[in-house]
Amino acid sequence: MKSIFKLVIAVAAALAALPAFAAINVFACEPEWGALAQELAGDGVSVYSGTTALQDPHRIEARPSLIARVRSADLVICTGADLEVGWLPLLLTQSGNAKIQPGSPGFFEASQYAAKIEIPKIVDRSLGDIHPSGNPHVHLDPRNIATVAQVLGERFIRLDPANADVYRTRAASFQERWRAAVQHWEQQAARLRGAPIVVYHRDMSYLINWLGLREVGSLEPKPGIPPTPSHLAEIVERMRREPAKAIVYSAYNDPRAAEFLSERARIPAVMLPFTVGGSDRARDLFGLFDDTLARLLATVK
Amino acid sequence: MIRKISAALAVSAALGLCHAANAATEDDLKDLREQVRQMKLDYEKRIDALERRLQEAENAAVRAEATARNAGATASKAATAANQAAVQASSRPTGENAMNPGVSLILNGIYSNLSQDPNGFRINGFVPTMGDVAPTMRGLSLGESELAFAANIDHHFRGTLIASISPDNNSAAIEEGYLQTLSLSNGFTLKAGRFFSSVGYQNQIHAHAWDFADAPLANKVFLGNQLSEEGVQLRWVAPTDLYLDVGLELGRGRQFPGGPDGGRNKNGFGSSNLFTHAGGDIGASTAWQAGLSYLSTSAQDRSYNDLDATGTTVSSSFSGRSRLWVLDGILKWAPNRNNTYTNFKLQGEYFRRSEDGNLVYDTAAASLGTQTGGFASRQSGWYLQGVYQFMPMWRIGYRFDQLNSGTTTLGLVDSGALGAADFPVLGSYNPTRHTLMADWSPSEFSRIRLQLARDRSRRGATDNQVLLQYIMSLGAHGAHKF
Numbered sequence: 001m002k003s004i005f006k007l008v009i010a011v012a013a014a015l016a017a018l019p020a021f022a023a024i025n026v027f028a029c030e031p032e033w034g035a036l037a038q039e040l041a042g043d044g045v046s047v048y049s050g051t052t053a054l055q056d057p058h059r060i061e062a063r064p065s066l067i068a069r070v071r072s073a074d075l076v077i078c079t080g081a082d083l084e085v086g087w088l089p090l091l092l093t094q095s096g097n098a099k100i101q102p103g104s105p106g107f108f109e110a111s112q113y114a115a116k117i118e119i120p121k122i123v124d125r126s127l128g129d130i131h132p133s134g135n136p137h138v139h140l141d142p143r144n145i146a147t148v149a150q151v152l153g154e155r156f157i158r159l160d161p162a163n164a165d166v167y168r169t170r171a172a173s174f175q176e177r178w179r180a181a182v183q184h185w186e187q188q189a190a191r192l193r194g195a196p197i198v199v200y201h202r203d204m205s206y207l208i209n210w211l212g213l214r215e216v217g218s219l220e221p222k223p224g225i226p227p228t229p230s231h232l233a234e235i236v237e238r239m240r241r242e243p244a245k246a247i248v249y250s251a252y253n254d255p256r257a258a259e260f261l262s263e264r265a266r267i268p269a270v271m272l273p274f275t276v277g278g279s280d281r282a283r284d285l286f287g288l289f290d291d292t293l294a295r296l297l298a299t300v301k
Numbered sequence: 302m303i304r305k306i307s308a309a310l311a312v313s314a315a316l317g318l319c320h321a322a323n324a325a326t327e328d329d330l331k332d333l334r335e336q337v338r339q340m341k342l343d344y345e346k347r348i349d350a351l352e353r354r355l356q357e358a359e360n361a362a363v364r365a366e367a368t369a370r371n372a373g374a375t376a377s378k379a380a381t382a383a384n385q386a387a388v389q390a391s392s393r394p395t396g397e398n399a400m401n402p403g404v405s406l407i408l409n410g411i412y413s414n415l416s417q418d419p420n421g422f423r424i425n426g427f428v429p430t431m432g433d434v435a436p437t438m439r440g441l442s443l444g445e446s447e448l449a450f451a452a453n454i455d456h457h458f459r460g461t462l463i464a465s466i467s468p469d470n471n472s473a474a475i476e477e478g479y480l481q482t483l484s485l486s487n488g489f490t491l492k493a494g495r496f497f498s499s500v501g502y503q504n505q506i507h508a509h510a511w512d513f514a515d516a517p518l519a520n521k522v523f524l525g526n527q528l529s530e531e532g533v534q535l536r537w538v539a540p541t542d543l544y545l546d547v548g549l550e551l552g553r554g555r556q557f558p559g560g561p562d563g564g565r566n567k568n569g570f571g572s573s574n575l576f577t578h579a580g581g582d583i584g585a586s587t588a589w590q591a592g593l594s595y596l597s598t599s600a601q602d603r604s605y606n607d608l609d610a611t612g613t614t615v616s617s618s619f620s621g622r623s624r625l626w627v628l629d630g631i632l633k634w635a636p637n638r639n640n641t642y643t644n645f646k647l648q649g650e651y652f653r654r655s656e657d658g659n660l661v662y663d664t665a666a667a668s669l670g671t672q673t674g675g676f677a678s679r680q681s682g683w684y685l686q687g688v689y690q691f692m693p694m695w696r697i698g699y700r701f702d703q704l705n706s707g708t709t710t711l712g713l714v715d716s717g718a719l720g721a722a723d724f725p726v727l728g729s730y731n732p733t734r735h736t737l738m739a740d741w742s743p744s745e746f747s748r749i750r751l752q753l754a755r756d757r758s759r760r761g762a763t764d765n766q767v768l769l770q771y772i773m774s775l776g777a778h779g780a781h782k783f
Contacts (some may be wrong), residue, residue: 054637059745061640063588063633063783064544064580071488071538086745086781093459093481096488096538103456125746125775225744226641226693254642 024159027069027100029078029088030057031276032139033110033148035285037077039174040153044163048073050091053251053278057083058129058224062090070095073106075159077152080109081116081136105158110148114138118205129224139275141206142182142289149174181286188293195300196242198235198267200227200249200258203274207292216244219257227257232264239265245300246270251278270299402452402460403777407509409444410771413437417756417764424522425760426706426730427680428619428656429605430557432525436515436756436766443468444770447476447509451777457484463507476507476529488538488546498528499536499548499576500594501650502629506782509772512646512688513738514752518702519652519682523625525557528596532570544580544590549573558596558623558654560603572598580783587634590783596625604664610722613668617724619676621658627651631783642693649685654678662713662723672719674712681705686736694742702734732758745779748772 023046028034034049048069051057057079060066070076070091078084092101099106116134123132138144153171157164193212199205200219208215217238221231239261247269249258255271262269272292273282281291413419415436422435437444445468451461463477479494497505503520504527516526532552539545554571555564565571573596580590604618628651635644660676663669686700706729713719721728734757740750749771756764 052637055639056641059639059641059781061588061633061781061783063582064578064590065542065582065588067538068542068544068581072540072542082778085778090780090782093483094490094538096485096490096536098484098486101456101483102453125744129745252639252641 024156025072025074027073027076029076029084030139032145032285032288033077033079035276035288036145036149036152037075037156039285040149040170041156041167042170044156044160044166045075049277053273053275053282056252058086060084060087062087062094066091067094070100071097073097073100075106075108075155076100077108077110079111079136079138081111081133081138082131083111083136105155108152108155110144110152111136111138113148113151114141114144117209118202128220128222135202135205137203138206140204140292141210142178142185142285143210144206145285146175146178146182149178177286181289185289185293188297192296192300195246196244197300198239198244198247198261200247200253203250204248204272207272211296216242219247219249219261232257232261235261236264239267243267246296248272248296250274268299270295272296402450405449405774405776405779407447407449407507408771408773408775409446409509410442411437411444411514412441412769413439414767415439415764416766417759417762422758422764423726424518424704424732424758425726425728426704426732427522427726428678429607429726430522430525431562431605432521432527432557434516434521434526436764437768445508447507448473449777453483454480457482459483488540490536490538492534492536493532495529495531496534498524498530498550498552498574498596499534500524500528500574500596500625501627501652502590502592502631502648503650504528509774510779510782512648512686512696512698513700513736514750514768514770517650517684517686517700518704518732518734518758519650519684522680522682522704523558523627523652523654528556530572530574531555531564532572542581544578547575547577549575554598554600557603558600558625558656559598560600560619565599565601571600572596586636586638587632588638588783589633590631592627592629594625594627594629596623596627598623600658602661602664605726607724607726609663609668609724610720611668615663615668615723616665618661618664619656619658620661621656621676623654623656626653633783640690642690644690646688647685648687649683651681651683653681655680660711660713662719669719669723672713674714674716674718676709676711678707678709680707680709688738696740696742698736698738698740700734700736700738702732702736704732706730728760730760734758746774 024041024044026034026037026045026047028037028047028049030051031049031053034047037045037047050066050069051060078088098104101107116138119134120127120130120132123130149171153167156167189211194214196214196216198217198219199215202218202223205215217235219227219232221228243265244267247258247262247267249255249269249271251271251274258269272295273279273288276282276284276288279291282288413436419436419438423429424434445465447463447465449463453459458480460480461477462475464473465476466473475495477496479492479496481492482490485491499505503517504524520526530550530552532550534548534550536546536548550573551570552572553564554560559572574594576592576594578590578592582588599622601620602618604616606614606616609615630649632647633644656676656678658676659673662672664671682704684700684702686698688696688698690696709727711724711727714721714724734754736752736754738750738752740748742748752768752770754766756766758764
């Protein structure tokens, strides 16, 4: 009798521990949008990120495990602006999932809600792998995160109206915490304003724009083209004349080119996490910017 | 504050006056009192004036503050509006080129140096497929250019047309032209039209995306280089984290191993292909996929040419059932799945075919006269290839091909009506080939490849091949297929 009672208790406890509502299956093309979905919906979502911070989001292959995840997704959150042009269309058409096709409520492109910069005047592949609709890496300006969060929160309500209040409360709480954090980051970073830096790929442009840094060169001779010895030599020469304060590269970049330049030009090189998961501290969106600023402040003297 | 000062002044003034009073007369006192009263009035007036001015200043400050607040609100409204305008302005309408289909063009050219004449190419031990299996012509030549259009048609369908333009006879052929559904849901996708059959792995990939300049020998003998079928395909992806799909294709059997060339003149279908794939990830750096397909065709008058024992070119034709099993596997490795710097791809397929039916010798009665006998064959073949990107832009690869001609039973030979020498190409022989390649891709859109091969497809004649090839891709971004 006692053991049956114990069992009943255990089962009841297990049931209570289950989420109160069926989770929305989210497929995030990049970890930052997965992290944002988690912030805005908490237990209401089960998030799978198709890529990690150690992968170049341009060069993903539509591998079987990704098709399988998109097949079961209720919501696909991607950057858009052609960042995933090589692989997302394949995932969508191979998935046999009508819920997440473009134009459906289950398809969300974050960059549509952010003001894009670096929109090329001339669209030509001789300029490298450029994005006709502008630089897609919008998440590195935290103000864009706030704007996207606004729309994404509404999207959750649309997909799961029964839990609208939960999403509203979570969104309000996130926005408040985010506003305070952005203010704090901006104060912290005030002294970085105007600092000249060299980047690896132009994936930091929104960060640079937000903090008022000055990009004075990139290790890639052209977007998407790996660094070449002659191009590096040219930058070394330029850095001798007008030294930059730092060389920044992303977690998914090979550090060797940055280290080469760092040694020759005597400029510190710093790896930035780029997205959630790019470093131990960048465990969520707050950690991403905390760590990015900490690393920049420690490098740019 | 000002009131306190005025009180203090009054007190000090009063104290000072007390001293003076001792020495002064009554008149003087009066005068003094009058003076003090005047002074008091005077001060009070001044203090009043000061207070009024202070009050005015305070009011002005409050007003200014309110104005500033309003201005701030207006400014933030303006900023929001400007941000929205910027978002609008910076978002071009998504979708492929607004409403035009995505267009892409592949340019391909080749220099080939072959020790054997490509016009005499055959793969001994196997029924010739009449497909495009021979090496490219010697010297410099333009390969097939490919023109592709693709776009979503509406919310139900997506359309794709891929044409290959052949430089030799100035003709354009449709490689693939199909629609596929977007809205079936539950993992189902239906494809209809002409498309590369999902038999094996390599068959579905367009030539410009191959890791070697030519197809594996097994694809040449079992699928006529590349099987493009006209029909319908239904595919279902399982709702599991491990990738699992099952599909069925029904086609007209317009190409080898179906036949005749272009398909039979009959209702229904001439070929069916049942396939399944599984795939997933292993650890943080490896991904795999394995597939099994079963292609069954009923060929009628599938003809081929060969020299018989008299040295005459005769045409023979097969009618019957052809069954092909293909097992394929792909393993891809890249550190942390970041394939930008280094990556490795291992790919292999095993083919097993059985054919049963009748073979008609000399259909045009050009030599020893038309005769019919039974035909049965059990044959197999496989290839394994590895491609390693050892630094950005640079890859090297090696492929090994082997075919096993197995057993071929000819009724006409068994009965003694004709000799094995009348079917020389079907004589038992196991072709092999070694292929080495190195390619350089300065960007995702261009590739230059050097390929060396030692091809023993022909009995007693080794073909040493050197190929130099370029593949250029223009227009819409290609798909990164697994």
